[in-house]
Structures are given as C-alpha cells and as structure tokens.
Amino acid sequence: MSMDKLFVFEPITGNYKTVFNDYEFVKPILNSLIIGVSSTLLAIVLGLPAAYSISRYKQTMLGLVILMVRFIPGITFLIPWYVIFSKLGLVDTHFALSLSHLLINLPFIIWIMIPYFDSLPKELEEAAIVDGSSILGLFLRIILPLSVPGIITASLLSFIFSWNNLVFSMALAGGETQTLPLAIFNFISYASIDWGALMAAAVLITVPILVISLLSQRFIIQGLTAGAVKG
DSSP, X not given: OOGGGTTOOOOOOHHHHHHHHHSOOXXXXXXXXXXXXXXXXXXXXXXXXXXXXXXXXXXXXXXXXXXXXXXXXXXXXXXXXXXHHHHHTOTTSHHHHHHHHHHHXXXXXXXXXXXXXXXXXXXXXXXXXXXXXXXXXXXIIIIHHXXXXXXXXXXXXXXXXXXXXXXXXXXXXXXXXXXXXXXXGGGBOSSOBOHHHHHHHHHHHHHHHHHHHHHTHHHHHHHHHTTSXXX
C-alpha cells in the first residue's frame, strides 16, 4: 500500500443508504429516543425530591442504600425483571424498558443532585419559609430554578446511559422495541459482517450524543463541579 495515499479517500454515502433502506434503522432510533426520554423524565421527577430530602434532612442511611443500588450491576436485575414483566405481559414494550433503565438512572440522578442541593444557601429557604412558603412551593419556585445546570447535567448523562444501554434490551426488547445498540447485531451474521453498514450505524448512534454534549458542555461542567468548593 502506498503511504502517499493513506489520507486520500473519496467520501461515500452508500453505506448510510444501506443502513436505512436494508436494515430499517429508523425504528430503532425512535425506540431509543422514546425510552431514553421517558426513563430520564421519570428519574428526574422521582429523583429530584429524593435528592433534596437526603440533602436537607441528612438522611445518610437512605443515601447509602441508594448508592449501593447504584453500584449493583444492571445485569443482576435482568432475570427477576424479565420474570416480572413476562407475568404482566409487558415484555417488548417501551414501558418495561423505561422502568428497567430507571433502576440505573434514578440512583445516578439522586447522587449527582445531592451535592448540588448541598451547595445552595439555606438562608434562601429560611427566608422563603418566614414569608409563608410551603415546602413544596419552596422546592418548586426557588430550589429547582437555582438547580437548572445540575438538572441538565443529570438529565443528559441519564439519557446517554439509556441511549447506549444494551443489557436490558437483549432481554426485554423485541421486534417492536428494538433499540439502537441491539440493532447493531443486524449487521453481523454467521458467515460475514457488513463492516461498511456497521461503521455507518456506529456513526449515526454516536453523532447525536456528541452534538448534545458539545452544545451543553457548559452546563455539564457547571453541574459536575457544583458543591466541590464551598465557603
């Protein structure tokens, strides 16, 4: 091979056409998007009040239990989760996959948001309570608006996990809910591998996450460093 032509090539789009025409890649994209967004929203709705409660009321034991759940590999839940959803007739549904992703996303969001809530000055809350605000009103009107960078960070990282997750999809997904990581196996057969289409699919999976990360990197950095320095 001539080294003079190592970086000389002609871009082609044929593999991308193959991905969409021959492998029906649109449906897995929509499935991954639906599951990622729904599991992230569920984790945010449940995780933010839990994180605030742990932060403000120093519920150390609850925090440790949630941390232990976060450290347990997702594959540990696979068989019992499959048995439960099989009994309920929910295998191959977006609902089942969203709940399964919640097992990982919820503890993750809670542990990202705890230090963020810790960094917020308690004087703001005390002043709001003196003015007659309820705990719910305080949380919705003061705490959440101040926590937007942290919420964006937690949401993005949670969505990225769902977008890339393969383990739960292998057990709970089917023809109707096949996600992108699972769809990659369509390019691999017993006798051969469609490398061109496989690499094109890998680019299609990576690009949305890369674009989202670049556009929101300011929030991600601010959210991850929140609570690191106090005083």
